Amino acid sequence: MPSFHCGSAVELENHKTAYIKDKIGEGGQGTVYLVELEGRNFALKWYHRKINNGDKFYRNLAYNIDFGSPSELFVWPKYLSLKIGDEYGYVMDLVPERYKCFSDFLLTKEKFSSISVVINAALNITNAFRELHRKGFSYQDLNDGNFFIDPNTGDVLICDTDNVAPYGDSLGIAGKARYMAPEVVRGIKAPDVMTDRFSLAVILFRLLFLDHPLEGRRTLCPCMTEELEQKFYGKYPLFIYDPLDNTNIPVRGVHCNVIRIWPLYPQFVRDMFIRAFSQPCLKREAARPTDNEWQILFTRLRDCVVTCPCGGETFLDLDSEESECVNCGMKIPRPPLLYTKKYRVALFPGTKLYKCHTREETDNYNCVTGAVIRSQNRPGVWGLKNLSGDVWTVKTRSGESVEVPSGKVMVIVKTDSIDFGNCVGKVEANRKN
Numbered sequence: 001m002p003s004f005h006c007g008s009a010v011e012l013e014n015h016k017t018a019y020i021k022d023k024i025g026e027g028g029q030g031t032v033y034l035v036e037l038e039g040r041n042f043a044l045k046w047y048h049r050k051i052n053n054g055d056k057f058y059r060n061l062a063y064n065i066d067f068g069s070p071s072e073l074f075v076w077p078k079y080l081s082l083k084i085g086d087e088y089g090y091v092m093d094l095v096p097e098r099y100k101c102f103s104d105f106l107l108t109k110e111k112f113s114s115i116s117v118v119i120n121a122a123l124n125i126t127n128a129f130r131e132l133h134r135k136g137f138s139y140q141d142l143n144d145g146n147f148f149i150d151p152n153t154g155d156v157l158i159c160d161t162d163n164v165a166p167y168g169d170s171l172g173i174a175g176k177a178r179y180m181a182p183e184v185v186r187g188i189k190a191p192d193v194m195t196d197r198f199s200l201a202v203i204l205f206r207l208l209f210l211d212h213p214l215e216g217r218r219t220l221c222p223c224m225t226e227e228l229e230q231k232f233y234g235k236y237p238l239f240i241y242d243p244l245d246n247t248n249i250p251v252r253g254v255h256c257n258v259i260r261i262w263p264l265y266p267q268f269v270r271d272m273f274i275r276a277f278s279q280p281c282l283k284r285e286a287a288r289p290t291d292n293e294w295q296i297l298f299t300r301l302r303d304c305v306v307t308c309p310c311g312g313e314t315f316l317d318l319d320s321e322e323s324e325c326v327n328c329g330m331k332i333p334r335p336p337l338l339y340t341k342k343y344r345v346a347l348f349p350g351t352k353l354y355k356c357h358t359r360e361e362t363d364n365y366n367c368v369t370g371a372v373i374r375s376q377n378r379p380g381v382w383g384l385k386n387l388s389g390d391v392w393t394v395k396t397r398s399g400e401s402v403e404v405p406s407g408k409v410m411v412i413v414k415t416d417s418i419d420f421g422n423c424v425g426k427v428e429a430n431r432k433n
């Protein structure tokens with residue numbers, strides 16, 4: 001191992017030089033340094049020793065750098081170093097301070113500021129993996145140490161992307177126990193896109209419920225041996241809320257988070273996790289929910305989150321006349337609903353519309369195109385502000401057509417139709433309207 005110290009020069013493949021400024025951290029695979037490159041700070045990961053598949057690993061890194069990041073959410077390798085003996089490293093961007101490691105959320109050292117933040121993080125993670133898989137890569141080593149999340153916005157950065165490889169390529173990394181698909185734990189399959197699907201479901205479950213989907217009564221044991229790990233995560237995994245087998249249910253005083261949070265989420269969310277960890281999905285990879293299904297689920301979930309007058313966020317059951325706030329118990333009558341071809345959105349002050357709601361050809365979930373606001377003079381009157389840049393055409397119940405240019409507000413009442421430009425929706429009012 002070369003002895004780097006402050007000021008040491010590391011030659012890169014692109015003929016540039018990075019200068020070591022400080023040591024940031026040390027992990028199983030390597031050491032991470034703060035480096036300066038052309039006046040900017042970056043991180044340099046330097047591998048400890050000759051790792052398995054040394055040259056294959058190096059070539060894979062070079063391929064990934066050449067290909068470019070599949071999504072801006074990945075902290076992707078930027079430049080390879082020249083080799084020093086058998087050793088090498090690569091330069092990547094630094095993770096800004098506002099992002100906190102997902103492991104710290106699971107240890108409750110960090111806390112999400114609201115339900116929408118959790119949902120945004122879920123959408124970001126799901127979308128990043130969808131893009132990764134669409135571009136022909138698999139991640140292979142998903143675990144809680146890879147994700148960095150802003151607790152106030154749900155913005156996500158995904159690190160440790162050096163194990164990412166094109167389909168069919170395995171770098172000999174099995175993944176971290178508790179996140180690996182059962183067939184990988186059993187050693188009958190190398191990680192790939194299908195095993196990523198399992199790991200993604202574990203990450204999403206832990207993000208929402210802060211406990212582990214396979215850890216309940218059955219897995220409580222004084223000492224976790226390799227044999228037991230094989231049993232609980234490989235040969236006989238069992239979901240803690242398996243509707244057909246309750247022998248692994250969460251235990252009071254141990255699995256407190258999931259016991260408290262699980263019942264708060266709408267049934268359609270619980271159903272998806274019940275499916276993702278059902279015996280068929282644990283055993284047969286083809287049955288596992290796809291990245292796209294998760295993205296649709298979380299978009300749908302966000303569409304029914306509102307801010308209660310108590311200040312906390314809650315879920316509305318859009319099929320029922322009223323819902324109870326998960327924070328204060330207040331009954332909230334169903335607000336007017338916007339129906340589009342694919343979505344149904346609760347129109348409640350604070351709700352936002354996104355491009356996926358107002359443009360048919362896209363599932364963009366983070367570009368805001370509208371917002372529900374309260375009238376300043378008459379708080380009982382709610383309006384939908386057009387923030388889309390397009391002109392909306394509203395057809396009222398009397399058959400009249402009204403144009404709502406971008407920046408203007410339409411009063412939320414029952415309408416025959418709203419033409420958003422290339423997507424048509426309509427508002428169904430609640431009983432009071």
Ligand SMILES: [Zn+2]
Binds near residue numbers: 308311327329330
């Ligand atoms: Zn409330």
